[in-house]
Every structure is written in C-alpha cells, then in structure tokens.
Amino acid sequence: MQIKEQIEALRQELREHNHNYYVLDNPTISDYEFDIKLKELQALEAQYPEFYDASSPTLRVGGAVTKNFETVVHNERMYSLDNSYSKEDLEDWEKRMQRILGGTQVEFVCELKYDGASISITYEEGKLVRAVTRGDGFQGDDVTTNVKTIKSVPLQLKGDYPSKFDIRGEIVLPFEGFAQMNAERVENGEDPYMNPRNTASGSLKLQDSAAVAQRPLDCLLYSIVGQDTGIASQWQMLEKAREWGFKVPEVAKLCRSTDEVMAFVNQWDSQRHDLPYETDGVVVKVNSIQHQEELGFTSKSPRWAMAYKFKAEQVSTLLNEITYQVGRTGSITPVANLEPVLLAGTTVKRASLHNADQIAKFDIREGDTVFVEKGGEIIPKIVGVDFTKRPKDSKPTEYITHCPECHEELVRTEGDAKHYCVNYYGCPPQITGRIQHFISRKAMDIEGLGSETVELLYKEGLIENYADLYTLTKEQVLPLERMAEKSAENLVKGVADSVKIPFERVLFALGIRFVGETVAKKLARAYKNIDALMEASVESLVSVDEIGERIANSVVEFFSNEANREIIDRLKAYGLQFSLSEEQLENQTDKLKGLTIVVSGVFETVSRDELKKIIEANGGKVGSSISSKTAYLVAGDKMGPSKRTKAESLNVPIVTEGEFLSMVQ
Template sequence: MSTQQKITTLREELRQHNYNYYVLNQPVISDYEFDMKLKELQALEEQHPEFHDPTSPTLRVGGMVTKNFETVTHDERMYSLDNSYSKEDLMDWEKRIQRILGDVEVQFTCELKYDGASISLTYEEGQLVRAVTRGDGFQGDDVTTNVKTIRSVPLQLQGDYAPKFDIRGEIVLPFEGFAKMNAERVENGEEPYMNPRNTAAGSLKLQDSALVAQRPLECLLYSIVGKDLNITTQFEMLEKAREWGFKVPAIAKLCNTTDEVLQFVEYWEIQRHELPYETDGVVVKVNSLRYQDELGYTAKSPRWALAYKFKAEQVSTVLNEITYQVGRTGAITPVANLQPVLLAGTTVKRASLHNADQIAKLDVREGDTVFVEKGGEIIPKIMGVDFTKRPGNSQPTQYITKCPECGTTLERKEGEAQHFCPNDTGCPPQITGRIQHFISRKAMDIEGLGSETVELLFKEGLIANYADLYTLTKEQVMPLERMAEKSAENLVNGVTASKQIPFERVLFGLGIRYVGETVAKKLARAYKHIDALMTASEEELVAVDEIGERIAQSVVEFFAQDENLQIVDRLKSYGLQFSLSEAQLENQTDTLKGQTFVVSGVFETISRNELKKLIEDNGGKVASSVSSKTSYLVAGANMGPSKRTKAEGLGVPIISETEFFGMV
C-alpha cells in the first residue's frame, strides 16, 4: 500500500469511527485505538504535506488561532421564532395558518428546542466550507476553524447530499461534559461556569481552536436551506440530514392535530430532565415545505413555526429597590433591584417591572419578597409578590413624576404603556442612546467606536448628537481616557468609512420611533430619497406596505422638528447616503404602484421570494392572503385550492408567472 493510500484509508476509517461515536453513540473501537490511529495519520500528514485534505479528521484537534472573526452575511436570513405559552396561543396560531392556506389538512413536525448557540453551516460538494454564528440574523461571525473541532459536525458528507446548501442548528454543551469542565476549573482554583448555553456560545469565539477542541461541544441540526434539495417536508428534511451524516435528534414527531402537539409538549416538559442537553420548549413547524413557502414570514419570524415554551423556572427573593431607566426614545422603564438569586443557571440581580400599570397590578413594593422567573427563559421578570412576607411598615410604590436624569415632568400619552420624558434634546441618556443606536452594527456600524466611548465624548462636550461625530478629529479624541493615537485614528477612520453605508441603514440609524430595520428598508424602497420621505404625509405613508398609522405619525413628527431637519442637513453635507444607489434604482420602477399581489404555488423560472421582491421593486405590494383589495393572484404549480376558490369568488384576476413578467 502506497503512502497516499495509507493516508486515505486512515482518514476514511477515522471518519467512520468518529460518526459511530459522536453521531450514532455506537463506538466499535476503544478511545485508545482511535487515538493511536489519529496519531499515525498526523505523523503521515506532517511528513507528506502534498496530500493535504481540508476535511481530514486531524483538523479536529485544532491549533489555529483567530484574532478577529470576520463578519459574514447569511445567504438566507436566520429568523427568530414567535413564542407560545398556552394551548390558546397554539390554537390561535393554527387559525392564522388556516386563514392563509384555506381549508386544507396541515401536519406538524414537533422538535425539542435545544438551548444552545445558533449556527449555520455551509456545505459545497459534500464538504464543510463555512460555519457562521446567527449574529443579528442577517449577518454573523465566521467561526469555521472552531466549529471544525466539534466531532459531531461532519467535515465530509455521505450519501446523496445536495451539491450546495446551508444547514442550521444549535451548538450545545451536554450536562455531563459541562460538569466535568467545572470540576476541573474548581480543582484549578478557577470560578465555575454558570450554565451550558453561555459556555457553548463563548466557546465559539475563543481565539485558540485547540481550546475549543478540548470542550465536549455537540452540534444538533434541524433545518436545511438551499435550492434543488428534492425535499418536500420538514420531517423528510430531518431524515435526509441524518442520512448525510448530521447529528439530528430522533425525538422529532409528526403530528396531525394540535391535540397531538400538546401531548408531545406535555410529555417532554417532564421527560426533558432525563435528556443530556438543556431544552426550553418545543418547536412546532408546518410539515409541508410548500405550505411553509406559502405562509412566508413576518418582519421577524416565520409564520409556519412556533416555539411552545416550557414553564419557566421560578424562584423567590427580596426586592431591595425600584429604580428607573431612561431609554433613547425617552421611555421610562422601572427596574427591580433584587437580592442576588440563582435562576436557570445565572445569577439574577435585576428584573424589569415594565411600567406603572404592572407595578400597580402586582402591588409590588420595595422590601417585598417577590417571585421571579425568566420570560422565555432569557429576561428575568417579576411574576408576583409573597404577601405573607410583606414587612409591616410597607408603603405602596409611588411611580415617579419627573425624569430621574434631567428632572423634566414625565408624560404619558393615551394608549401608551409607558411614561416618557419629553426632553429629547436635553436629557443625557436620550442623547447618548440615540448616538449609540446610530453607531450600532445594524445601522452605521462604526468601527472603533463603542457605547462607553460615546458616553465619554458626550461627557467631554465633544458631541451633542450623531452629526457631531463627523466633525471629530484625531487631536480632539486622543486626550480621552484609554485612547491611544492608533485608537483615535481608528475611530476617525471608522466614522469616515460609515459615509458609504447604504440609505436604508442610515434611515434606521436616525432612530425614528417605531422605524426598525425592516420598516426602514420598506420606506427607503418606497421613497428612494430622504427628501421625498421628509415631505410625505401620514396618508401617503400608510399606503406603503406594512406601514401603519402609528409608524406614519412617528415619521411625520420626526421630520416636523427643526432640530432633526438641521441634523439631516448636516449629515447630507458630510456625504452620508440619503438615497438609493444607482444599482438599486436601476431595479426600481413604479409600474405596479397601487396594486396588491398574492403569490402562491411553485414557479418554474423564479423563486417565490425573488418574485415577491420583483413586485416590491416595481412599486407593488405583496399580501399573504386573498381579499377584496387584492389586484392579482400570481399562481404557480401546486397552488393551494382555497386561494384559487377565494380569488374566483371575489373576482380577483388569476395570472401565471409568464403573464406577470409581461406586466413588468
């Protein structure tokens, strides 16, 4: 046997043993035998670098150091899930599905929701080429080197895998491995880690991949995205992923009714404590991928999936003090400062009390013993008061009437949940909050400038609004605390570089109330230039897809303020992008303005998402269900019969993709 053949044989053997141990949990050789084969392969590869293979099992041991993790844009956005906590939530969700799909039988796939760090793995021709964290859903960090050390992540696939796809899942740290890690830390005199989830997430950002390789991380997969996958259901997707070599929990179940879904939830709410991983609920998905495609997405979540959360862990502790925070929009948030208590693996010291109504409803007072749980097992919240332990001298909480930061009398508009400080131009947390929002990653993403530096620049009188950032010089910044010459240079260069950020992100960065990322994109696409948006009326704004009265009113109010107009004028003069680029404008027309389309079925020459974008790029509006306001139903193959029936009943024209292309 030649050296090359020996290397190839060892690689194939080790891949199979790795799969047997980490995916199937059925090892056929001892750890010692595996290690001996791995060392033999390492020695051969070192002697013969000409036979390098990026998928070799020797890469699992790590050793590469990553100083900076590159930011990568996801080919397909990683959405978050809507949460459900009751049977009523689940039934309401099913009704919403039926309203869109019509009277069809819908199956559901139920999977456990593992509590780890979300990851997206990209495979091309069966090889792992990239691993990216979820990040903000649009872009994340490239952590490929670290993920390659995780034994349950296949570097080379098996079977009839698709040529290119992304597969999503969770990087988790099993309880047993977590306990061993902590035992070693305690023995070495170090502080133990608080919980498996945060430890798993932190592991992905370690600079030395050899350290990651020492941690017993696992990767559990649940979703494939890509073209030409030849998969028709979610359940089939899970089976295919297993066949290709991925670790996919076999717990998933196909359910025909919401009652069966609830039985699955009730069973695993108890049995989950026997599992080797942290779980916090059940993810319920419409099984048919065609129906998933038809249901589509809201601005934040897929309509075809829901996270049914298990009952949160609850503890009691003493509320020492209620303080009040001022947000960038002036909203006042009361905060409960608690006697520190361990809850779901983390030490909780603070919890949100939301607003004055919540305080009054629960009759929460300083000195009370309160029940705390994690809402969605993430944000701590107070659920109630143990009145049997209330001190005898207790006094009802009097909600503040003046801003704790600037002393301005608070306001509360009709229909609003929170009190607000109206002093938006003179209240320090509002000023710095707006600037911090402006420089954030999803907005201007200014390198070299963080929240603490913003606070420092404001405190030193160098900036009073985000337009002032563009007048900063290196000489002004250098004298600041912890600011060396190179740091000052990076900050000024980062501000200059942000002038190339596209219009929709600049618009989001302005911090107009209720204008999030998605709304900013809609407005930028609809108005194309800031000048047109600044003069738009509420009635005109409401006509834009997904823009309601509250958003429209907020936009009009923002541009009615002289200070905001002056800041925008200054930003224009500094060279920021306040219109769509020429490339974006080339694809934009008003051909379909005033027309609403519903898209249904599978198309031959274009994907559903591409077709929807084409409608919006040409000024049209896309709706999810047929109504009397629908202008056209664009019908593809396998379209839901209910949509056709409803369109015919309302006299809505039904057109093919070819006929649609003729319109644009």
C-alpha cells in the same frame, strides 16, 4: 372507469398523500404532482356536483363564514385533570387507585401534556362530522368548519375504525409557525401575538375559515371515547389512532412503576425545549381501559389520570432597590435590583418591572422578598411577593413623577402603560440612545464604534448628536479610556465609510418614532429623496401603502423641528446618501403600483428574494399569504399545494417566473 369511481380514487390517493405530508412528514410525490391531481379532482367535482363529498381533500382551503358558533353538548363529558408536582403525589395517587382495585398492580402510559386548545372531534362511518371546543366540559362551540382546514386532521379515516366515536386532543401552534406569524404582524406594524396557546385558541373562533386555513395550526390527538371501540388499553388506543390516520405524538412511554414515570418526567423536563410545541407537563394515565372504568370519575376529574406539571423554575430573593431606565424614545422602565441569585443556570441581579401598573398589581416594594421566574425561560420576571417576610416599616412604592436623568416631569397619556420623559433633546439617555441606534448594524453599521464608546464620547463632550460623529478625529478619540491608536483609526474610518450606506437605511438610522426598517424602505421608494419627504404632509404620507396616521404624524413632527433639520443639513454636507441611487431610480417603475403579489416556490432565473425586490422596485407589495386582495401568485417549482388551492379558490391569477418577468420588463 366510471366517473364516480374516478373521483373516489383521486380522493383516496390525495388523502394518502396528505397524510404522508402533514402527519408522517414523509411526502411521496412532489408538490407539483399533488397540485396536478388536486386540480383534476376540482375539475371533476365542478363538472359532476352530484358526487359532492364533505370530506373531499379539495375543501381544505376553507371559505365558509361562521357568524355565530352553535353551542353543542358533548357526547361524553370533557373532564379536567388533577395536578401533581412531586413523586410523593404520584405515589399517593397510585395507592388510592390500588385500594379501589383491590391491590391490583397498574400500568401507566406517560404522554406529554401539550399546551393548546382542547378539541373533541366526532367521526361517523369514518367521516369527520363535528368538532367542538372544550367549553365548560359539558358543552362547547361547534368549530367544525375551521377544524376541517387543519391539514393534519383527517376528513376520512382508513382501516378498522369504529362506526362512531369521539377523539380528543389539542389544537396547537408550533413555535416555528407562531414566530412566522408574529414576524409578519410586526412587519405590518401590528402588535405581535402573546403566546402560541392563546393564538391557537383564538384561531378556532375566527369567522372566516379561509383565514384559519392560512394559519399553521396542527392537531395532536390522544384520547378516544365512545361505545364499542374495541380498544382494551390506552397504549392500544394510541396505536389504533395512528393506524386510522390521526396525528398522534410519538413521545409516549408504557411504564410499570412510578419510578419509571418519574424517569420519563425528568427526561422531558430537560428535553421539552427541543420540541416544536409548547408543553407544560406530563399526563400519566392508567393503561387498562377496564381499570379506567372501575376507577371512574370524581365530580371534576378522572381518577385514572393525573397531570404532572413541570415547575417553572422559581427562586426567592431580596429586592434591594427599584431604579428607572430611560429609553431612546423617552419611555421609562422600572427595574428591580435584586440580591444576586442563581436561576435556571444564570445569576440574576435585575428584573424588569415593566410599568407602574405591574408594581401596583403585585404591591411590590423595596425591601420585599420576591419570587422570581424566568419569563419565557429567558427574561427574569417578578411573579409575586412573600408577604410573610415584609418588613414592618415597609411603605408602598411611589412611582417617580420626574425623569431620573434630566428631572423633566413625566407624562403618561391615556391608554398607554408607560410613562415618558418628553425632554427629547436634553435628556442624556435619549441622546445617547439615538446615537446608538444610528450606528447599529441595520442602520449605519459603523465599524469600530460601540454603545459604550458612544456613552464615553458623549460624557467627554465630543458628541451631542449623531452628526457630530462625522467631525471626530483620531487625535480627539485617542485619549479616551481603553482606546489604542489602531482602534481610534478604525473608529474614524468606520464613520467615514458609512457615508456609502443607502438612503433607506439612513432614513431608518435617523430614529424617527415608528419608522422601522420596512417603513423607511416604503418612504424612500415613495419620495425618492429626503427633501421631498421633509415637505410631505400627513395627507400625502397616509396615501403611501401601509403608512397610517400614527406614522405620518410622527414623520411630520420630526421634520418640523428645526434642530432635526439642521442635523440633516449637516449630514448632507458630510456626504450621506439622502436620495435613491441612480441605479435604484432607473430600475424603479409604477408598473405594479397598488398590487399585492405573493411569491412561492423555487425559481430558476432569479432567486425568491430578488423577485421580491423586483416587485417592490416596481411599486408593488410583497404579500405573505394569499387573500382576496392578492393580484398575482408567482409560482415556482415545489410550491405548496395549499397556496395553489387557495389561489384557485379565490380566482387569483397564477403566473410563472417567466410570465412575471415579462410583465415588468
């Protein structure tokens, strides 16, 4: 076989496997086999650059940097959709169309309305040549380089596709991928992204396409525009797009009446939470392309399509009183106490008002009738006020100036949305909050002791801080309300057993502001014991991997307080672990200090989690994704092809499990 034919055959085979994996979710070869074939193609392309092809599967990893996104005029305008919220709206719409069509009965295609970033992708002779954001509908930004990194977007089509056309759809971020991205951000001490839609949209405007390639974006396509496409109906359009290699949602239905449309709407209004993507309604389209052309467009929208929006369940109720909660860090949260009302299957009595700014934004007042929704389908939130029902003697809400518990004057620093009570050692909710954090599962995990019991112990004067827990006796706690002899014994035993909890969890339990689980582990490994950490300077702390000035200042401030030092001395005397164990110290080295290592795949000798512990024990950092800062990729069986491709493109060394274990022995 000639070299050119060999390269083309490999490309075609890899495209097929890529389609099976990312579009059909039905891989037919292992990741390892895919990687071998991809590596073979990369080698041939490097050796014979004259056969370069912009649609080659080897170009999925990105790497090109776009400084300025060029504005491009759409080949065909991208219209917005009119919205409907009832069956009556749909029936009125159907009557209007029938008048234009001379009474002709129409068929409808119902598709879910995915909440993502709208995109228009141009194909010429089966190759992806341009991808443009919606923009203002007339023109958008050229994001071709970034869209090419999305695995479910075909770079080369198959079958009987037209010579040139645009296909429209949504770039979406699946819930699972969004949750993983946020978990990594929180782990790194960064603020989580707000929602999948905005994150997907923002991803398209990242300057480094390699960064886009690392995000788990998906692309759902559903609308073809262009001349001479040979397509007679919307239903046929969906089928053809699938045949040509596009990822087209399977959830769609051909309907012959508005009754059937509403059945589809009602079905997915209740089942949409089972979907992997955000949806906010159903798009209803006239099926016949000929009818679509006859119906045409208004100045803003097609007359042949309508978006039926799912209603966020909303109720109105009376806001009886605004109260204020104090968190363990002293943060103040205003709470709306509502006349009980049924919302999304549960009775709602309270809703968070977040901060003073939100109260001012909506002009929320006691005595108002307010509209309440389930934020994210979980947490009740107030979304507005029914001003027609506002009492005549209503007065604007004046945000409190002093702590509702200890009456200390509140502080609000510039740039912070929250007010704070700074009476750290004298404010009851802060005191009990710190103790409740200390006993929590991820901290000291004290069995037999819960939040309500902590409140009771504090109220009865038996504890004032978490060190006092270790002086409690069965005789002291037995008289407490709802405390039987067995539960009293379990409480005291649970406290005594907690002295075995390792140093890094004890450090987390102390409740130092900004010191979460991960930071506590890093500090424990860096300083080995509490005495060294207590004497650490800000300069010393910021030299520890991922410890910034905010954390460093908080640690120094905590240990500079004499009351905190006294509590720690007491905890030492009670036998708590304030240094790494002998076993931990024996297994700890600096062999991997300063190195970021990514682990991927299935391993034989040790598990993936054990590998990560070995990396950290030897001073290394476990990376979640491959970048130019990655020192090694430890590759196991069934590792995804994208990681290997990314590592090779950045010249990151790929080592086996055995090679890595030899490095740290």
